[in-house]
Amino acid sequence: MSLSPPESVRRPSQAPASAQDTIQTTPLDRSSTAPSAPQGSTKSLLEKESNIPSTDATTNVSTASDPTHALTSSDSALNEPTEQEIAENPWKYIGYPQFSRWVASDQAWFITRRFSTLNARVILLLQDRIVELEDKLNALDEVYSLPRNIIGDEDLTHNGSFRIDRESQRTTVLNDLSKALAQYNSFVNEYSQLASRPSVRMDDVKAVRQWLANHESAIDDLEAAYINENHNDDLIPVHPKPRSWFRMVLEKSSILRHRPLKRFLSREPSDPLIKKKDEGPTVWHNDQRVERLSAVVIGIVGLSMLIGPIWALYEVEPSNKRLGIITGFIVAFYILVVIATTAKLFESLAAVAAYSAVLMVFMQIQKQ
Numbered sequence: 001m002s003l004s005p006p007e008s009v010r011r012p013s014q015a016p017a018s019a020q021d022t023i024q025t026t027p028l029d030r031s032s033t034a035p036s037a038p039q040g041s042t043k044s045l046l047e048k049e050s051n052i053p054s055t056d057a058t059t060n061v062s063t064a065s066d067p068t069h070a071l072t073s074s075d076s077a078l079n080e081p082t083e084q085e086i087a088e089n090p091w092k093y094i095g096y097p098q099f100s101r102w103v104a105s106d107q108a109w110f111i112t113r114r115f116s117t118l119n120a121r122v123i124l125l126l127q128d129r130i131v132e133l134e135d136k137l138n139a140l141d142e143v144y145s146l147p148r149n150i151i152g153d154e155d156l157t158h159n160g161s162f163r164i165d166r167e168s169q170r171t172t173v174l175n176d177l178s179k180a181l182a183q184y185n186s187f188v189n190e191y192s193q194l195a196s197r198p199s200v201r202m203d204d205v206k207a208v209r210q211w212l213a214n215h216e217s218a219i220d221d222l223e224a225a226y227i228n229e230n231h232n233d234d235l236i237p238v239h240p241k242p243r244s245w246f247r248m249v250l251e252k253s254s255i256l257r258h259r260p261l262k263r264f265l266s267r268e269p270s271d272p273l274i275k276k277k278d279e280g281p282t283v284w285h286n287d288q289r290v291e292r293l294s295a296v297v298i299g300i301v302g303l304s305m306l307i308g309p310i311w312a313l314y315e316v317e318p319s320n321k322r323l324g325i326i327t328g329f330i331v332a333f334y335i336l337v338v339i340a341t342t343a344k345l346f347e348s349l350a351a352v353a354a355y356s357a358v359l360m361v362f363m364q365i366q367k368q
Helices: 041-050 067-072 083-088 095-104 116-144 169-195 202-214 221-227 229-234 245-252 259-265 272-277 287-315 319-340 345-362
Strands: 111-113 235-237
Touching: 095 202, 111 202, 111 221, 116 169, 202 221, 221 229, 229 235, 287 319, 287 345, 319 345
Parallel strands: none
Antiparallel strands: 111 235
């Protein structure tokens, strides 16, 4: 069923649609905090364009009615809004074009909802449909397996052949089951991948909320509500960004905010429009350089964890003091592995066991 166009744009060859083909819809009433667009702004733009006759010489198609023609004007000053206009109408000059660029500029900020409750409900619905078909199939199998004198089956229904049973009601149920199972399996497999994603870091969530707060009314409040506190448990990163605890501490500390390190460890966004409009509040970390700095610091500390026990054990003679030194270094090494790497628990314990074996070798050092 198609909708009939308004009288003002209906072609002469089109007949008015009948009453039964006309669908009357009621717009969804929802409150929005974004200010309404000024009336007549589009009209004035079109009036200005209509005064500029422009025709493509090759295709002989007039571009005066094309709204994008204003973007190719030689007078670029007319196309650039002032700071006051941007501040008064952020929904027009910032909006989703700028927000999507900013979100895509760093994978840590690309955060969406998992919709766990809705996915669970749809899966349960698909499951129930399959159960209904399963019960129907079992009932048909039971009926077709009854003696002939009970069901009056003159043809002796064959329960061991799909080919002979091809036109029966049971085959129809099996066809419906194949479609329902395909949809169910696909949906469950896709959601299992979505559910296995790690939880989003709250620092990244706060960064997105801060951008929305700095650009108030740029995104409609109802549409920006996906990132609010009510959905903290339902948020996931689209592309998880693995970071060690040491890396997170390094990013939070004031070390990266000092001018020499800030220049070295930050980067320019690939999209020039982001740099132009979000230069002040946003800092993009250079992941490669930050990881290198983290590796250098961890390497220095790791070497000290190997060299330090040698000198300490060499200077200490009693065995009980040596055991105390070894115990202290083992604990310190375990803490270092946990905070400086993304290793799992058993991997951390394996590394500590190897380190303990090395220290026990150091314990055999005797002072001359």
